Amino acid sequence: MMNSSSDDDSSDSDFSDQLDCYKRLCHIGEGTYGVVYKGINVKSKRVVAMKKIKFDDITEGIPPSCLREMSILKMLKHKNIIKLLNLCVERDRIYLILEYMQCDLKQVMNDYYPRLPSKITKSLMWQLLKALSYCHLKRIMHRDLKPQNLLVNEFGILKVADFGLARSFSLPCRTYSHDVVTLWYRPPELLLGCEFYGASIDLWSAGCIFAEMICNEPLFCGDSEIGQLFKIFQILGTPNAVVWPEFPNLPDSSSEFPFWTSVKDLKSVVRGISNSEKELLQKMLIYNPDERISANEAMKHGYFLNVSIENLEKLKRTDK
Structure with missing residues (x-):
């Protein structure tokens, strides 16, 4: 490691x-x-x-x-x-x-289409989690994680950028705007109007980015807030008070939401995902923010055994 x-x-x-x-x-x-x-x-x-x-x-x-x-x-x-x-x-x-960094993560995924090598995915994800663990230790949440805000160079170094929406957070939680995080990477608690949240919102976004690196396409692609919410429900199942006690009490929650059961296996949605990748991803995409894995805990997952920095050879040939 x-x-x-x-x-x-x-x-x-x-x-x-x-x-x-x-x-x-x-x-x-x-x-x-x-x-x-x-x-x-x-x-x-x-x-x-x-x-x-x-x-x-x-x-x-x-x-x-x-x-x-x-x-x-x-x-x-x-x-x-x-x-x-x-x-x-x-x-x-x-x-x-x-x-100066050569490009963003989205460009890296495009350059390696149709799929990032698994070693590169692991290396970049590890570095993202290290950055988040440090930010959260300093009580900073980024609030706008997406591939375009993760910068990469030819040596395989990833750096988190664009802290224009970042905020400090405190315990106990205080109120914040829920109109943050680019739609496809926005966690369900924000889509449902929650104004009391913390660092776990970044882990949901990181999970969405992780899935996108694995299969080279966004996991949840809604075109509106309700559309985004339903895209999540269709894959993870419509939540209830058992899996997420606060769900019925959130400002924009509704008992009239359509009911979907979760897909039987994320492998049917995230093409090419390995068992260890799937296990980690599921921990990042837990509905209940209190149970969602932290960045520090995620770094200890067995998926990262023997992780190493991987050079991005394709970037060496495409730098401006």
Whole structure:
């Protein structure tokens, strides 16, 4: 199993450079609230990602999601979390200078179509869980995990990015918005209007990503909140108070929901899943958030025996 002793990436970043120290090279994507460019530090020649913050109205100041991400990224120091290298403020522009990663997980899955090699799936899932375990230890929930927010390089290193919706959480739980997490990766408690939740929402999202890595297609593909909920019910069965005591009391729960029984075997839905993968996935997709496996517990699962970092050879041939 990989050594986790060096997980804490506590090296200091330099926040003194001005924007003219960086040169934009090309557009590479969109974030929660900004445009992302590939760039280079003209002094050090280090390739970076430059996230330009969008302002609808400069008088409104920096978007709260941007402030939240900056604050959280300056606090989190882990090799599987994207590093904030610099912050450049100039007139009406703000750039977050971040580590550059070649692509996101969705692109990796596309490059390896029709299926990721099982060793790569295991390696990337392990790293995602390490990042989540660290975040949750620091009382941070990401709240928007999806393949597009997981960045990967040719050496097989995964880093969690885009913390624009992330929040700190406390015990006992306090109220939060339930309108978070991209629809296909949103857990049932949020779809049902729950405002008291914690880190377990990230584990549901991670489970959906895990299934998608295994079979190279999303597990639950709803086109609306109720449609998403029914997609989940059709595979896992319509929940009840026995499997999920809080289910009848959730704001958007209904006794009129259609009744579905769970599929007999996830292997019929997640093509190519192994027995150990299925066992772990089932623990991540438990309805009751209190019984859902934690990131730390998931890392101890037998599936991860002899896990190792796997180079992504295909990315070496496709980098911009």
